[in-house]
Amino acid sequence: MRIRCLALILAPLLSGPAGAQVHSVEVRTPRPFGYFLGDLVRAEVDLVVEPGFRLQAASLPKPGALTYWLDLRDLDATASVYGDAQRVRLGLTYQTFYAALDARALEIPGFTVTFVSESDHGATTVKAAVPAWSFNVSPLREIQPPARDDPRDYMRPDGKVGPGNPRPLLLGAAGSATLALLALAGLARDRTWWPFRTRRGRPFALAARRIRSLARRPDPTPHYRDALLALHVGLDTAAGRRLLADDLDDFLKTHPAYALEGPDLARFFAASRRTFFGPGPEPELGAFALADLAALARRLAHAERTA
Amino acid sequence: MTMTAILPWRTAPPSVGHRTRTHRTDLREGWQRLRPRLLVLLPILFGIAALGCSYGAWRIARDNAAIRALSAGQDVVVPIGAAPALLLARVQHLARRGAVETIEPLVDALERQGAVERAARARFALANAHLRQAFDHLERGDLDPAGPRITLARQEYRRALQARPDFWDAKFNLDVASRLLRDFPEFDRKSGDELKAEPKKIWTDIPGQPRGEP
Numbered sequence: 001m002r003i004r005c006l007a008l009i010l011a012p013l014l015s016g017p018a019g020a021q022v023h024s025v026e027v028r029t030p031r032p033f034g035y036f037l038g039d040l041v042r043a044e045v046d047l048v049v050e051p052g053f054r055l056q057a058a059s060l061p062k063p064g065a066l067t068y069w070l071d072l073r074d075l076d077a078t079a080s081v082y083g084d085a086q087r088v089r090l091g092l093t094y095q096t097f098y099a100a101l102d103a104r105a106l107e108i109p110g111f112t113v114t115f116v117s118e119s120d121h122g123a124t125t126v127k128a129a130v131p132a133w134s135f136n137v138s139p140l141r142e143i144q145p146p147a148r149d150d151p152r153d154y155m156r157p158d159g160k161v162g163p164g165n166p167r168p169l170l171l172g173a174a175g176s177a178t179l180a181l182l183a184l185a186g187l188a189r190d191r192t193w194w195p196f197r198t199r200r201g202r203p204f205a206l207a208a209r210r211i212r213s214l215a216r217r218p219d220p221t222p223h224y225r226d227a228l229l230a231l232h233v234g235l236d237t238a239a240g241r242r243l244l245a246d247d248l249d250d251f252l253k254t255h256p257a258y259a260l261e262g263p264d265l266a267r268f269f270a271a272s273r274r275t276f277f278g279p280g281p282e283p284e285l286g287a288f289a290l291a292d293l294a295a296l297a298r299r300l301a302h303a304e305r306t307a
Numbered sequence: 308m309t310m311t312a313i314l315p316w317r318t319a320p321p322s323v324g325h326r327t328r329t330h331r332t333d334l335r336e337g338w339q340r341l342r343p344r345l346l347v348l349l350p351i352l353f354g355i356a357a358l359g360c361s362y363g364a365w366r367i368a369r370d371n372a373a374i375r376a377l378s379a380g381q382d383v384v385v386p387i388g389a390a391p392a393l394l395l396a397r398v399q400h401l402a403r404r405g406a407v408e409t410i411e412p413l414v415d416a417l418e419r420q421g422a423v424e425r426a427a428r429a430r431f432a433l434a435n436a437h438l439r440q441a442f443d444h445l446e447r448g449d450l451d452p453a454g455p456r457i458t459l460a461r462q463e464y465r466r467a468l469q470a471r472p473d474f475w476d477a478k479f480n481l482d483v484a485s486r487l488l489r490d491f492p493e494f495d496r497k498s499g500d501e502l503k504a505e506p507k508k509i510w511t512d513i514p515g516q517p518r519g520e521p
Binding site for chain 1: 339340342343346347349350353354356357358360361363364365367368370371374375378390392393395396399402403428431432435438439442445446465468469472474475476477478479480481482483485486
């Protein structure tokens with residue numbers, strides 16, 4: 001708090017031993033004049049006491065209405081060391097509701113705070129009296145305002161609520177929607193969804209989609225060959241050359257992302273060889289069925305996205 | 308001699324390079340694992356944000372329509388949980404019509420919502436309604452009910468000022484109300500604005516005319 005004017009009141013020190021224990025009491029205010037009805041009146045009270053004495057919090061005034069025209073709104077106490085003594089600073093915020101007709105001085109009542117020092121022989125208490133201090137209030141308007149027919153005209157109007165502004169939220173919605181669409185486009189590109197179906201660099205995603213559509217047909221068995229071919233095409237594209245069963249180990253070394261699928265890829269090549277060059281697909285369907293093929297293609301597509 | 312001195316310097320850089328390389332590989336692998344999930348999460352998050360913003364904008368637009376209707380004098384019913392601006396508009400509408408009894412729960416709702424500034428404005432409107440009714444009584448020469456009305460108005464102005472000490476309109480109208488009904492310190496009142504209405508003690512200040520004082 002800025003203290004521009006120092007209204008210093010040195011309280012008459014208490015007589016006897018207490019006087020020696022309370023060194024000084026100072027009340028300071030930013031200004032002691034120019035307050036209107038409803039204004040906040042701030043004051044700072046510095047109490048310097050003997051070291052070892054502690055402020056008894058219960059002895060402080062309680063925030064609330066003090067008199068019909070004065071509220072104590074806020075009070076905070078901070079203790080600090082001041083030379084070889086102990087200083088307690090009270091920050092007081094009052095609010096005046098005195099409807100003044102003329103400029104006049106009002107007195108804020110004083111109060112007493114208690115300090116306690118506890119020792120082996122018992123507790124010593126000492127009271128420090130904060131003196132009353134005064135400030136000047138000023139009237140808010142002229143004593144005799146111009147006469148009006150309707151007394152309601154003397155009042156300030158109720159006021160009106162302005163409409164809220166939805167523009168920032170609308171802009172936020174538009175921005176978020178744009179970003180959501182962009183992010184969705186990124187996701188679609190990553191997953192080769194429409195319109196990125198023929199995207200290069202995602203051969204397994206294409207193969208997985210082709211196999212899934214084949215597996216979804218009512219009678220999938222005749223399409224087993226097509227499904228195998230689709231995965232072959234995917235593998236060839238991923239490897240950049242025609243990939244045969246013997247090349248699988250080389251392929252897995254150069255493309256470590258698919259290393260986990262090595263055993264299943266070997267089973268796929270075996271099934272393919274039996275289907276195209278062996279006895280035919282039917283007996284093999286149990287060993288490496290279309291569903292297994294579709295699952296392998298899906299896992300390969302997933303590995304392809306993280307590669 | 309020179310060889311042994313130089314050797315550690317020659318061997319050191321590859322190990323540092325190796326460490327940074329593995330570090331980079333870790334980062335790249337982490338990013339590659341994270342990327343697909345991020346790509347799924349981002350459109351969802353932005354979509355939720357867009358929906359939330361549009362809902363907020365729609366609510367503001369709807370409240371604005373109700374606020375306009377209220378200020379045009381239409382009696383629009385407002386739920387107790389409505390937005391602070393709308394509640395305040397409803398309070399001001401009721402205050403204009405002098406329906407003071409229905410205002411109090413709305414002001415409480417505003418205070419519960421933590422809308423300190425709007426609650427102070429609502430209290431100000433309520434106090435104005437009380438004061439206008441006091442003027443109605445005074446104009447009819449009905450002094451008995453006017454006193455409590457003025458006291459209620461002053462209480463509400465005071466509470467509005469407690470919430471907002473720089474509320475100049477409330478200061479002004481509290482001054483108007485206070486000149487209708489003066490406080491007397493000798494009434495033995497210790498706290499607050501709990502003045503018991505004493506209709507016999509009502510008069511309007513006619514300032515500048517000394518009352519028999521020297």
